[in-house]
Amino acid sequence: MSRVRTRFAPSPTGRMHVGNLRTALYEYLIAxxxxxxxxxxxxxTDQERFVPEALDIIYHTMELTGLVHDEGPDKxxxxxxxxxxxxxxxxxxxxxAKQLVEKGEAYYCFCTKExxxxxxxxxxxxxxxxxxxxxxxxxxxxxxxxxxxxAAGKPYVIRQNNPETGTTTFHDAIYGDxxxxxxxxxxxxxxxxxxxxxxxxxxxxxxxxxxxTHVVRGNEYLSSAPKYNRLYEAFGxxxxxxxxxxxxxxxNHKKLSxxxxxxSVEDLLEQGFLPEAIxxxxxxxxxxxxxxREIFSxxxxxxxxxxxxxxxSPAVFDITKAxxxxxxxxxxxxxxxxxxxxxxxxxxxVTKDYDLVKIAELVKTRIExxxxxxxxxxxFDELPEYDADMYIHKKMKTNRENSLQVLRDMxxxxxxxxxxxxxxxxxxxxxxxxxxxxxxGRVLWPLRTAVSGKQMTPGGAYEIMEILGKEESLLRIRxxxxxxxxxx
RNA sequence: GGCUCCAUGGUCAAGUGGUUAAGACAUCGCCCUUUCACGGCGGUAACACGGGUUCAAAUCCCGUUGGAGUCACCA
Numbered sequence: 419m420s421r422v423r424t425r426f427a428p429s430p431t432g433r434m435h436v437g438n439l440r441t442a443l444y445e446y447l448i449a450x451x452x453x454x455x456x457x458x459x460x461x462x463t464d465q466e467r468f469v470p471e472a473l474d475i476i477y478h479t480m481e482l483t484g485l486v487h488d489e490g491p492d493k494x495x496x497x498x499x500x501x502x503x504x505x506x507x508x509x510x511x512x513x514x515a516k517q518l519v520e521k522g523e524a525y526y527c528f529c530t531k532e533x534x535x536x537x538x539x540x541x542x543x544x545x546x547x548x549x550x551x552x553x554x555x556x557x558x559x560x561x562x563x564x565x566x567x568x569a570a571g572k573p574y575v576i577r578q579n580n581p582e583t584g585t586t587t588f589h590d591a592i593y594g595d596x597x598x599x600x601x602x603x604x605x606x607x608x609x610x611x612x613x614x615x616x617x618x619x620x621x622x623x624x625x626x627x628x629x630x631t632h633v634v635r636g637n638e639y640l641s642s643a644p645k646y647n648r649l650y651e652a653f654g655x656x657x658x659x660x661x662x663x664x665x666x667x668x669x670n671h672k673k674l675s676x677x678x679x680x681x682s683v684e685d686l687l688e689q690g691f692l693p694e695a696i697x698x699x700x701x702x703x704x705x706x707x708x709x710x711r712e713i714f715s716x717x718x719x720x721x722x723x724x725x726x727x728x729x730x731s732p733a734v735f736d737i738t739k740a741x742x743x744x745x746x747x748x749x750x751x752x753x754x755x756x757x758x759x760x761x762x763x764x765x766x767x768v769t770k771d772y773d774l775v776k777i778a779e780l781v782k783t784r785i786e787x788x789x790x791x792x793x794x795x796x797x798f799d800e801l802p803e804y805d806a807d808m809y810i811h812k813k814m815k816t817n818r819e820n821s822l823q824v825l826r827d828m829x830x831x832x833x834x835x836x837x838x839x840x841x842x843x844x845x846x847x848x849x850x851x852x853x854x855x856x857x858x859g860r861v862l863w864p865l866r867t868a869v870s871g872k873q874m875t876p877g878g879a880y881e882i883m884e885i886l887g888k889e890e891s892l893l894r895i896r897x898x899x900x901x902x903x904x905x906x
Numbered sequence: 907g908g909c910u911c912c913a914u915g916g917u918c919a920a921g922u923g924g925u926u927a928a929g930a931c932a933u934c935g936c937c938c939u940u941u942c943a944c945g946g947c948g949g950u951a952a953c954a955c956g957g958g959u960u961c962a963a964a965u966c967c968c969g970u971u972g973g974a975g976u977c978a979c980c981a
Contacts, residue, residue: 424926427919427981428981429980429981430981431980442943461981463980463981464981466980467981483933488960519907527979531979534978534979538978542943550908550977551956566936573979575979577979592942593911593912596910596911598909598910599909601939602908602910602977604977604978606978606979607978607979609979610979611979612979614979616978616980616981617980617981620979630981635954636975637911637912637916637974637975638913638974638981639970639976639981640910640974640975641909641910641911641973641975641976642976642977646911661912664911664912664974665911665912665974665975667974669916669917671973671974672974673974673975689961701916702918702919702930703918706916706918706919706920708920710920710928710929710930711929711930712918712929712930712931727953729919730911730913731911731912731974732911732912732973733917733918733919734917734918734977735918735941736916736917736918736931736932738917738919738932739930739931739932740930740931741967742932743931743932744922749944764967781943782944783945783977784943784944785943794942794943801927806973811940814940814941823945825939847940855941858939858940859939859940859941860940861938861940862941863941864940865940866941868938868942870941872942873941873942874941874942874943875941875942876941876942876943877942878940878941878942879940879941880937880940
């Protein structure tokens with residue numbers, strides 16, 4: 419078996435779809451698992467949709483996710499150029515297309531857009547039996563007519579000449595043999611009027627020229643695959659291993675689209691997902707390891723990946739589970755890197771001079787995605803308006819009266835505290851609790867409520883009081899007393 | 907509509923003729939606990955349907971139903 423070579427061949431037309439990322443990932447994993455090469459090829463044959471910034475997105479995303487290519491536009495491996503618009507300059511695609519014309523496997527077509535449109539329109543109205551494919555009109559042009567048209571500078575395309583009888587069988591590593599009637603095969607365009615090759619044609623040519631051994635792509639291309647066989651056969655080329663992956667869908671089981679709000683890697687990044695969590699999650703969409711495990715680093719995926727275990731049925735992109743997984747990564751993150759992500763977000767919400775690192779630590783196990791932080795710590799900057807009823811808690815056995823009592827008792831004691839830290843505050847509270855033989859909650863619930871104005875907070879009374887500092891927490895406790903007295 | 911593909915809990919999924927049909931997310935409950943989380947323990951919940959083949963079918967075959975994808979000089 420020859421050395422494994424895979425390729426990721428994105429079109430620079432916008433953001434990086436998660437399906438694209440998964441394709442890239444699988445290509446990368448197949449190559450690395452076999453100690454082979456992973457190449458990046460840019461398929462910019464569509465000048466209409468080309469957007470230069472998309473190139474940056476591609477490089478940036480791949481770098482971020484760790485999918486480093488061995489060859490590509492920026493890394494020559496002897497198979498260049500790696501950008502199709504550059505490859506075209508040598509005339510390769512046209513040359514190969516002409517070879518096909520010689521062999522009778524392709525032909526020039528001078529049909530206008532209008533004729534093609536009317537062809538399709540008439541097909542639709544006809545009882546639905548008719549299929550919308552090209553009618554081979556130009557196949558029957560004489561050599562003289564073709565030469566005349568060419569000489570006259572008439573725009574032309576080159577189309578594949580598919581047989582109208584028999585069947586073609588395409589083999590896929592996941593889906594097995596797929597056989598279609600040749601009657602179904604449209605004479606697809608190989609070379610466009612602007613001279614660029616179509617995606618389908620350029621793919622076959624470049625994969626061959628670059629010695630690609632495994633081609634991973636989405637299931638949406640499955641139906642166009644049989645036509646490739648005819649190309650490979652016409653050229654007498656070895657067919658690479660095709661690996662079609664199941665579609666990634668939204669919660670409605672439709673192909674994941676922009677509408678879902680999380681169809682691209684950039685969407686996910688903006689929503690506070692970690693690159694390694696995205697990679698991990700996407701790897702498991704349509705593939706599962708033999709081991710019963712879900713958290714994998716990229717290196718571990720390389721080790722464990724076996725493309726034969728890719729499944730056939732579509733996978734819903736469950737954003738809830740993705741968030742859970744991201745939360746697992748956040749919890750496992752080392753503090754230094756965690757702070758790089760968390761601190762900037764905390765600064766947006768907490769403008770006062772508190773220990774932001776302590777706040778960040780408090781929140782680490784309580785978020786799934788970074789933007790979750792904001793709503794959890796909004797009470798630090800300013801004590802929210804709250805109701806006296808918030809002191810009532812059945813399980814803590816607190817009510818307004820006994821809460822007021824606790825706050826009144828604790829206030830002077832806290833005032834006298836010289837060193838204001840978790841251990842000293844805790845010791846003080848424990849002392850009071852012991853004196854009065856109370857449950858912890860009886861005194862800690864009122865304190866935490868007074869100091870936060872919220873029923874749910876990250877951390878407890880001690881942590882919050884320490885962060886707020888003596889002055890601010892006492893101020894808040896006095897406010898609590900005032901509130902409870904007013905309600906009396 | 908034609909063609910192609912797919913079909914195990916709400917979701918991701920293990921399973922390749924004989925299993926009490928794993929596990930994870932979500933959900934519910936309990937424990938831990940000053941709240942919320944974290945962590946621990948447990949519960950609810952699935953082989954789409956109908957025919958075959960077989961001693962034995964979630965697993966193989968056929969059909970039905972359902973879903974998806976695709977039908978461009980886009981990729």
